Amino acid sequence: MIRRVGVALLTGLLMLWVPLAQSRPVSDPDNPHNLSIGATHGRTQATDNTQFGANEICIFCHTPHSATALGPLWNRAAPDMMGSFPLYNSASLQIKNIAAAQYNTTDYPNGASKLCLSCHDGVTGIGTLLDRTITMNHETMSDVDTTATFDPVIDLAQTHPVSFVLNQTVLDAMTGGKVHLPTLDLRDSQDRVQCTTCHNPHDDSAEAVYNTAGVPPFWRHIAADPADSYDELCLECHGIFRSPSDHHTDDF
Numbered sequence: 001m002i003r004r005v006g007v008a009l010l011t012g013l014l015m016l017w018v019p020l021a022q023s024r025p026v027s028d029p030d031n032p033h034n035l036s037i038g039a040t041h042g043r044t045q046a047t048d049n050t051q052f053g054a055n056e057i058c059i060f061c062h063t064p065h066s067a068t069a070l071g072p073l074w075n076r077a078a079p080d081m082m083g084s085f086p087l088y089n090s091a092s093l094q095i096k097n098i099a100a101a102q103y104n105t106t107d108y109p110n111g112a113s114k115l116c117l118s119c120h121d122g123v124t125g126i127g128t129l130l131d132r133t134i135t136m137n138h139e140t141m142s143d144v145d146t147t148a149t150f151d152p153v154i155d156l157a158q159t160h161p162v163s164f165v166l167n168q169t170v171l172d173a174m175t176g177g178k179v180h181l182p183t184l185d186l187r188d189s190q191d192r193v194q195c196t197t198c199h200n201p202h203d204d205s206a207e208a209v210y211n212t213a214g215v216p217p218f219w220r221h222i223a224a225d226p227a228d229s230y231d232e233l234c235l236e237c238h239g240i241f242r243s244p245s246d247h248h249t250d251d252f
């Protein structure tokens with residue numbers, strides 16, 4: 001019975017999930033989040049065709065049955081690093097001192113960020129799913145070749161803060177008036193900033209269509225002039241912002 005409900009739910013979700021016209025959905029074999037054996041991007045993917053599920057796409061993150069409550073029909077356990085993730089912290093950061101922001105709770109990271117880090121922590125098996133293990137060319141994110149500007153292992157100490165509440169109460173407790181509430185739908189259902197504030201884990205349109213405009217990977221917001229996509233997203237919340245050369249490897 002539980003299985004039937006699960007299948008119906010995923011089918012329903014699939015029907016709601018209509019990619020935008022200019023996009024590279026995760027079903028595209030060139031999308032880096034397509035981890036199936038049929039992927040053609042030459043990056044991380046399944047390698048053993050005899051394994052059930054190796055040729056599926058959504059399975060690496062979602063399952064129609066036996067899902068956890070962590071995320072939408074989520075097929076992965078919590079990150080192995082849970083409990084030892086560092087916080088982004090700087091002298092000027094205000095949210096760390098505002099209780100309503102709920103930064104640094106026992107469940108940190110939470111929401112969609114926790115889902116991302118079940119691969120991007122660099123230690124959790126990418127092919128380790130709730131109900132099976134699929135053999136990958138890179139067992140963890142640490143096995144991926146890095147360059148000076150690319151490293152898929154995310155260090156939260158050097159990443160824009162995530163998993164905190166941003167609402168009017170938090171804003172009222174902040175000084176300096178540098179931050180405001182976004183008009184775009186950039187927070188989760190609990191008003192929290194997450195990895196998904198900046199990234200859309202399904203749509204890789206940025207690289208597929210707008211690469212020359214310098215739109216970051218899996219970017220959530222594409223501006224009318226794609227070259228403005230980065231700035232426009234930051235300006236949704238920041239009156240002014242420093243423009244770090246790299247979001248995940250520098251201290252801001």
Ligand code: HEC
Pocket residue numbers: 013014017026027033034035057058059060061062071072112115116196201202
């Ligand atoms: C690399 C991981 C990954 C893969 C692969 C993936 N998803 Fe997701 N999906 C996510 C995450 C993370 C969320 C939660 C997003 C959030 O909470 O904002 C999500 C959410 C969803 C949702 C809920 C609505 C939404 O968009 O937030 C649907 C529907 C969905 N995914 C469908 C699919 C389908 C269909 C596939 C296969 C074609 C797929 N996903 C492949 C990571 C993935």
Ligand code: HEC
Pocket residue numbers: 032033035043044060061112113115116117118119120126144152195196199200201207217218
């Ligand atoms: C099932 C594992 C998995 C999950 C869950 C996952 N990713 Fe990934 N992600 C990958 C892999 C694998 C790559 C490609 C690594 C490589 O270069 O080989 C990748 C690449 C990326 C890239 C770089 C893409 C590029 O073209 O350079 C971004 C950005 C990214 N992920 C963001 C996210 C975010 C944000 C989430 C959560 C919303 C997430 N990922 C969840 C596995 C995952």
Ligand code: HEC
Pocket residue numbers: 113116117120149150151152153154159160161162194195196197198199216217245246247248249
């Ligand atoms: C404030 C916006 C923002 C947030 C929040 C954010 N990212 Fe990113 N991310 C970027 C930008 C911009 C890039 C482009 C390259 C760079 O600066 O590292 C990027 C690049 C990446 C990459 C490609 C690796 C690389 O070295 O370029 C991955 C993987 C990634 N992000 C995952 C995540 C995950 C996982 C989270 C949540 C823990 C997250 N991002 C939160 C803005 C963000």
Ligand code: HEC
Pocket residue numbers: 089090091092093094095096160161166179182186187193197198230233234235236237238241242243244252
């Ligand atoms: C949804 C709202 C939102 C978006 C979008 C957003 N930020 Fe932030 N950002 C915040 C909040 C809130 C803080 C915490 C500020 C504080 O505590 O002083 C923060 C913190 C920061 C900090 C650290 C400030 C410090 O004092 O250490 C930097 C730098 C930053 N953001 C830059 C960016 C950039 C660049 C982008 C676009 C890629 C971006 N932000 C997108 C809301 C957002």
